[in-house]
Amino acid sequence: MKLNRPRGTRDFLPGENAKRWYAESALRRVAECWGYSEIKTPTFEHVELFTIKSGEGILGEIYNFRDKGDREVALRPELTAPVMRLYVEELQKAPKPLRFYYCENCFRYENPQKGRFREFWQFGVEAIGSARPEADAEVIALAVEMLGSLGITGDLHVGHLGIIRHLLRELGSEQQSRILRLVDKKDDKGLESYLNDINAGDSLSASLFHLVGLRGGTAIDEARSIVGDIEAIAQLDSILKLLDAYGVEYTVDFGIARGLDYYTGMVFEIYGENLGAQNQVCGGGSYRLAHLFGGEDIPSTGYAIGFDRVMEILDVSIPKRLTAAVIYFEDTRTEAIQVARKLRKHVPAYLDIMGRKFKDQLSFASASGAAYAVIVGKTELDEGKLTLKNMLTKEQEKLTLEQVIERITAASQQV
């Protein structure tokens, strides 16, 4: 019986993996430059960490199981909750703000399709401790710059849940989240009938539909005309001014609700192109979670980049490192090993492990894309030298080991 990988998982071969490594490094570099530090959390957590804020309903989308100690645990479906758990557990008294980033695999039991897998990677950022517009703007600007470092210019939409929540303040929190969910889905019909069901009133319905349809340059002023001069609008206004200072282009969009209950203020999403139905490459906002995990209430802002979706639209070719094939004979094996050991301090080098004859070693070097063959033979050794062969030009000459290293390192710096 032939085994294959579980549904919704992927193998990454060297070519693809190199690309992912490149992209991750680029994102990591930007995050570090902005003063964010990497953290890691466990691959699995107690299942309550994920059900506490979202209810038992999410269990259908989670990989959860009972361990041998009869603990109910789950593979993490996302990283915001684990990071906040880490914060509550270890860092509540640390100087604020805390700036963290992570790049980890997450697991969701969902039907795979384009840009959606059961094991997927999120590159995320959380800024903990500030509710100020400066924090929100910084986080958005960082998201844009991260994607920009990969040559991706997405379509950034920014909204603020404080405004819609203000409009709905008379309603219970149950009803509020139901409405936010419908707004997030852009399900106008469902929203209309739900508003009818709860007797929301014509004026509220009209205001709501007007608000969530607002986009672009005049949206803020129009929102102000609907809900008045409230704090949330002033906050969003400040965020936008800061974004202008960051040189970030955005579209104001009051239709963004995010499917999550815990977002409280600013929310944003970035959409990519050519991604089919799953076109959101980044999403986030400001939220309050710490109190749910037994900590003191603290404001945070963060986002997650859908790393796999970024990889779908990323167009780079990774240059291969120059590699040297050390070619030897039956009677020069030990010398060849010494040569390889020295070469490896400077360039990638490998030896034959298939017991191949000279000619077939060369042939493999060629097939595997080695840039150089370093031939360790009796005739060379007698002169204290090696033969360096350039596999592309087919030129070769006898050189000392030091000269060989010099040649190859010089060449690899040109790549």
Added chain:
RNA sequence: GCCCGAGUAGGGUAGUGGUUAUCCUAAAGGACUGUGGAUCCUUUGACUCGGGUUCGAAUCCCGACUCGGGCCCCA
């Protein structure tokens, strides 16, 4: 959970009811003793799985699984 499409050696494919399943490529070995990509030869390797129809199924039917795309969902 639902809908549509697709599954033939490692990769790419031909085969629409009838001998031993086609071809390309790949891999391993050889022709070739210290100079690679060519050529030739040998070898390896497949009908996704399970039922059904039939004298006979890779082929037709049903189901499952996997893949691709979409819906639902997306904390």
